[in-house]
Amino acid sequence: MELAKDIKDKLNFIPNHVRIVAATKYVEAEDMKKLFSLGIHQFGENRVDSFLRKYEALKDEDVCWHFIGHLQTNKAKQVLSKIDVLHSLDSLKLAGLIENYRDTPLDCFIEVNINQEESKDGIAIENCEEFLRNVLNYSKVHVVGLMMMTTKDSTKEEKRIQFSKLNQLMQEMNARLKLDMKELSMGMSDDYMEAIAAGATTVRLGRMLWCQEN
Numbered sequence: 001m002e003l004a005k006d007i008k009d010k011l012n013f014i015p016n017h018v019r020i021v022a023a024t025k026y027v028e029a030e031d032m033k034k035l036f037s038l039g040i041h042q043f044g045e046n047r048v049d050s051f052l053r054k055y056e057a058l059k060d061e062d063v064c065w066h067f068i069g070h071l072q073t074n075k076a077k078q079v080l081s082k083i084d085v086l087h088s089l090d091s092l093k094l095a096g097l098i099e100n101y102r103d104t105p106l107d108c109f110i111e112v113n114i115n116q117e118e119s120k121d122g123i124a125i126e127n128c129e130e131f132l133r134n135v136l137n138y139s140k141v142h143v144v145g146l147m148m149m150t151t152k153d154s155t156k157e158e159k160r161i162q163f164s165k166l167n168q169l170m171q172e173m174n175a176r177l178k179l180d181m182k183e184l185s186m187g188m189s190d191d192y193m194e195a196i197a198a199g200a201t202t203v204r205l206g207r208m209l210w211c212q213e214n
Helices: 007-012 029-038 048-057 076-080 092-101 125-135 156-177 192-197
Strands: 019-023 042-045 064-067 085-089 106-111 141-147 183-185 202-205
Touching (some): 029 048, 042 048, 048 076, 076 092, 106 125, 125 156, 156 192, 183 202
Parallel strands (some): 019 042, 141 183
16 A cells, blocks of 8 residues: 655644554554654554554564554553554443553553444443543553544534534533643544544544545
């Protein structure tokens, strides 16, 4: 798989304070190395088996590993000691496993089901405050911010509204619980510019990084 020909131009529009996580679900380890030339060393995986294979293949490289998909608790033990950031903390059971299997605190995003979709994972908005209060009791869970997915087929304006809603929720939680969350993981290849405009500090980019077959 080859890098997109216009990738440098696209990346130039992303502010320096925004972290780029390459979503590499369909990319193998050897091709992932091509991203090093762009200064991208942060990779996001959403399947345990794929992550473990690539982790082993790239163990000698300077890689920061993000797990960005739903992490099933029965597979968490295989992953939690190896990743640097978890984008999908959505249950106290998973928080307990982090507490058990980590030697050091793990940076975590709370996944929020911002659009109340039954088909999506994440904490409901109305449960976010209680969930955060409980998670604060786990010393190995370091909550850095919130994460979300937009609804399918949303317009750019609808996505901008959804992203802004997550930003507002983070500010509300910071005020109510006297927290200092600063990170928002939101935005992918189709909508990263809208996400950045709404306050995203991490974008998860996949398809836009690569040449697309006709």
